[in-house]
Amino acid sequence: MSKKIIIVGGVAGGATAAARLRRLSEENEIIMIEKGPYISFANCGLPYYIGEMITDRDRLLVQTVEGMSKKFNLDIRNLSEAIKIDREKQTLSIRKVDTGEMYEETYDTLILSPGAKPLVPPFKGLQEAENLFTLRTVPDTDKIKAWVDEKAPEHAVIIGGGFIGLEMAENLVHRGVQVTIVELGNQVMAPLDYEMASIVNKELKKHGVNLIFNDGVQAFEDQGNKILLQSGRFIDSDLTILSIGVQPENDLAKKANLEIGSRGGILVNEQLQTKDENIYAIGDAIEVKDYIQQTPAMIPLAWPANRQGRLVADHIHGQPVSYSGTLGTSVAKIFDLTVATTGNNEKLLKALQKDYEAIHIHPASNASYYPGGSPISLKLLFDPNTGRILGAQGVGIKGVEKRIDVIATAIKGDLKVTDLADLELAYAPPYSSAKDPVNMAGYVASNVMDGEVSVFHYHEIADLLAKGEIIVDVREPKERENGAIEGSINIPLGELRDRLNELPKDRPVYVHCQVGLRGYLATTILTHNGYQAKNLSGG
Amino acid sequence: MSKKIIIVGGVAGGATAAARLRRLSEENEIIMIEKGPYISFANCGLPYYIGEMITDRDRLLVQTVEGMSKKFNLDIRNLSEAIKIDREKQTLSIRKVDTGEMYEETYDTLILSPGAKPLVPPFKGLQEAENLFTLRTVPDTDKIKAWVDEKAPEHAVIIGGGFIGLEMAENLVHRGVQVTIVELGNQVMAPLDYEMASIVNKELKKHGVNLIFNDGVQAFEDQGNKILLQSGRFIDSDLTILSIGVQPENDLAKKANLEIGSRGGILVNEQLQTKDENIYAIGDAIEVKDYIQQTPAMIPLAWPANRQGRLVADHIHGQPVSYSGTLGTSVAKIFDLTVATTGNNEKLLKALQKDYEAIHIHPASNASYYPGGSPISLKLLFDPNTGRILGAQGVGIKGVEKRIDVIATAIKGDLKVTDLADLELAYAPPYSSAKDPVNMAGYVASNVMDGEVSVFHYHEIADLLAKGEIIVDVREPKERENGAIEGSINIPLGELRDRLNELPKDRPVYVHCQVGLRGYLATTILTHNGYQAKNLSGG
């Protein structure tokens, strides 16, 4: 029996669903409704076209209306906005964007993949600000690029230090623009924890980007050429990008009385159906479950949208599918750095008052004797009781996303931190070490789990110093010239066995080095000699 | 209670065991016996020092005898060869290599990590061949490098196209030497299947390397300057590297009446103990179980040696460890290509008469609109009944080992091919696509599992043609100019729905394209229209 299926939204989730639906059946009538001029475009490539890393605009259009219609025998209607769903009659009202003409279509099944739109608070002076842009679509991109090409702005201000903001920062710097990022929080890249984000700050500064933290926009003045911050400070801007986050496109769903979550996402079951079983919703517009905690989450990324698009098509064809939540695995290139994360971060675990332990390591991306390697800062979060992997963050120049992908896979395979040591990963000098960074994270975490070594964390140091605790720096004296913890005792690792008598056995001894490895060795030496030693996680 | 532990072999397995033993206890006496001048050297870096990719020879020495002795409080004896084990008396006879002096040491526990040595068959003229080398140790490396530096060989012959042979080929080409590889089999890189190895052939030829397959050495003549092949052909050589494989160093074990497997590996249990529970054996010298099939295997790689070194130390300290087999995950850089594999290949599965299915895909390493991407040839082997992942092979320029590492992790997590579609991997344009190549492999394999699409394989084509079967090429006419299967019918994908009547419904229709995707789309169109269509795996 032939069905009539209408899809609202023709990009990541919508186009994927359409293609899969057609591959599963030649029979059904499939209509795709897209309010913009283009379908199936490369949202994620937009910043790079502005930055002229991608030079051919056509490359942004993965499929055209004509090409995709033909290839998949679809009825694709761009410049068509879905306005209203009548669930009783099973009809969708559609408005032609250019003519304003309205008409109705009946449907058997409806798929909503309308995405999310940039958050734009009603700042004072917003309407008058001519140099203010948000970035979501190809037309947005064209406008920003034309502004850069024609007005040759000297100074750009980016409001919001999320991944779109940082990608725009990089691409504007490529275009010779001086960039300032204004961020309300105390760090960029919210999926990272603070200490990991600090590495990104350095990279941004290295490339001339100014960072303003803990401050936000109060008003735009002088047609947007001056921005008044909440602190009272004024900054000049020739081009402003507002990238403080996105909000789900939930209008259609709301008006149709479908359920909406507290953060505005459309609510769906594990089969991605709204409370109306004939209406599915997917992508940035929905609320998902955090894969680790199974708590509500909004994770506007392309993988979930694509995955959900396929699953919905399968479910419509009677296949038993279920979407079990989103891990939030992500990666971004920030100048020469790669920043990648998966699962929960420490901020979230702390807020949820979960039991967790964190380890930090800084292994080389590949054998240190082979040229081209560089250190990866890797943070691993786990449940110290069960060994369950809760999340990971990596920052570095090379091989970062590989390690995060491996850990994301381990999470899906329900492997424990102790199992990470047992992952047999590919090794040759240009690619890794015989103990891969992920193995190493597994070893370090296992040692914490087994209670073989106690650790303490960088944020405890101030407190320890205040209490007058003993901190032993096991680096070489020369290394201390570039900075050392005040009041720490220096006993280089190589001398430790001969200088044990300088330390007390009746109270804790806090050990640290540069990256955590020598500190660990020192801690084992001390522990086995009867001392109460703790190692600084990550050195 | 303090124990006396002797380790034979001071490199990958041995040095790792020693370091971990010390971290687990400050008490035990740990003696490391190494017959060569160096311990803890970077075996895997040796070819790159000859090729001057690594310029500082000291970088090859990861730890020195002095440094490691001090850091880990070890008794390290280099230039000391273990000659005989007396299991009754628990003594080891040791010979000082420089003086020939012999002495005995008692032990409580003995760890054998003597590695494997290059296979050197008794070829005629071998002794007289002055320009013939094998590569295992730093002294071997010094000799080869000196020969290249001093004799400036014009033409080198490499016997054996395994990964050491190919790495040497690349490094000698870097040094301006013209290289010929002679290989007894019909392909290089045995872990790959034939069609995947063919991609490597092209890369080798592109860099001027001559390949001679299905031929081996018969004799060396003229001090090695002429090599007589089994085919009767003569080739000239100014430098010959013999790299046809390695054999386990099992002398000590054999003489001590420990059990040896049919291929010469020392036999151990899952705790890596020989039949004498006080004697452990690890690394290249032992027979392991193939992780997938649990059949005996010899897999001389650094990861297993390192892993086993750690496990043995843990077991000696009473921890419940078990080594469950080796997947054989490996990677090699061959000029601009990366070649990586994990698990079983098709040759092995065929030889073992296992039920398996193979899929081939050629996805881009990252978003095709973002510069710097390149296709990855990815082959996935799985059990069509259970969906168990049996192995994977990847060849390409970028991002290859990442995908193999992810699949190796999925295997350890006991994920099925269908689960690969569900791996939430990191995506941004410089790194991947919203459907990662591993997801794509999962989709394609799932379609085969679900019977949604039938596939046939490239090696069946000749047979199909002979039988006069119908082969439909769905590429564009222009693409056929560079070659097409003779007798195939050309119906471009875009025209297929309108030209269905040109094909018969009463017999199979074999579809192919360039990479398999358009063929897949055509196959779904045909199938849903009542045709018996099959798609060529990998196009």
Ligand SMILES: Cc1cc2nc3c(=O)[nH]c(=O)nc-3n(C[C@H](O)[C@H](O)[C@H](O)COP(=O)(O)OP(=O)(O)OC[C@H]3O[C@@H](n4cnc5c(N)ncnc54)[C@H](O)[C@@H]3O)c2cc1C
């Ligand atoms: C600049 C930028 C960079 C990004 N980079 C990355 C990245 O590197 N990695 C990553 O994982 N994700 C990235 N994303 C996010 C990713 O693009 C989205 O998560 C993904 O596109 C969501 O898919 P979707 O189908 O839910 O929505 P979209 O792809 O946004 O598609 C929704 C479509 O629906 C249309 N629509 C909405 N309402 C209606 C209506 N009522 N009627 C008709 N049409 C309607 C919209 O016009 C839109 O075209 C990026 C996004 C942007 C904007």
Ligand SMILES: Cc1cc2nc3c(=O)[nH]c(=O)nc-3n(C[C@H](O)[C@H](O)[C@H](O)COP(=O)(O)OP(=O)(O)OC[C@H]3O[C@@H](n4cnc5c(N)ncnc54)[C@H](O)[C@@H]3O)c2cc1C
């Ligand atoms: C050129 C080359 C490149 C390689 N590249 C890679 C790669 O890219 N990736 C990878 O995974 N693997 C690679 N390998 C393999 C890897 O080096 C080995 O798998 C690993 O070193 C095995 O560790 P092992 O401890 O078993 O043996 P080894 O590391 O070889 O150590 C054994 C030591 O024992 C000593 N010994 C032997 N018998 C005695 C005795 N009776 N008394 C005293 N000492 C003894 C030997 O002198 C030797 O130093 C490469 C090997 C070579 C030679």
Ligand SMILES: CC(C)(COP(=O)(O)OP(=O)(O)OC[C@H]1O[C@@H](n2cnc3c(N)ncnc32)[C@H](O)[C@@H]1OP(=O)(O)O)[C@@H](O)C(=O)NCCC(=O)NCCS
């Ligand atoms: C372009 C778009 C329509 C593609 O959707 P799609 O057809 O589902 O995806 P792909 O082109 O990657 O093809 C995947 C299909 O080809 C099959 N396939 C891929 N390679 C194959 C091969 N070598 N042999 C056989 N089949 C193959 C897969 O199995 C899958 O089919 P299935 O879902 O029926 O199993 C959609 O992804 C899109 O609009 N993307 C742009 C927007 C976007 O994603 N933005 C966010 C990121 S920038």
Ligand SMILES: CC(C)(COP(=O)(O)OP(=O)(O)OC[C@H]1O[C@@H](n2cnc3c(N)ncnc32)[C@H](O)[C@@H]1OP(=O)(O)O)[C@@H](O)C(=O)NCCC(=O)NCCS
């Ligand atoms: C050099 C060699 C002796 C090192 O052995 P090792 O000490 O076990 O290995 P590493 O130096 O990588 O250190 C690993 C240890 O440091 C710990 N560690 C690493 N980073 C750490 C950190 N940041 N914080 C705390 N601990 C850390 C790990 O937990 C592990 O300790 P554990 O085994 O007790 O859990 C040995 O690997 C070797 O000889 N290698 C050269 C030969 C070789 O491998 N050849 C083949 C490849 S070329």
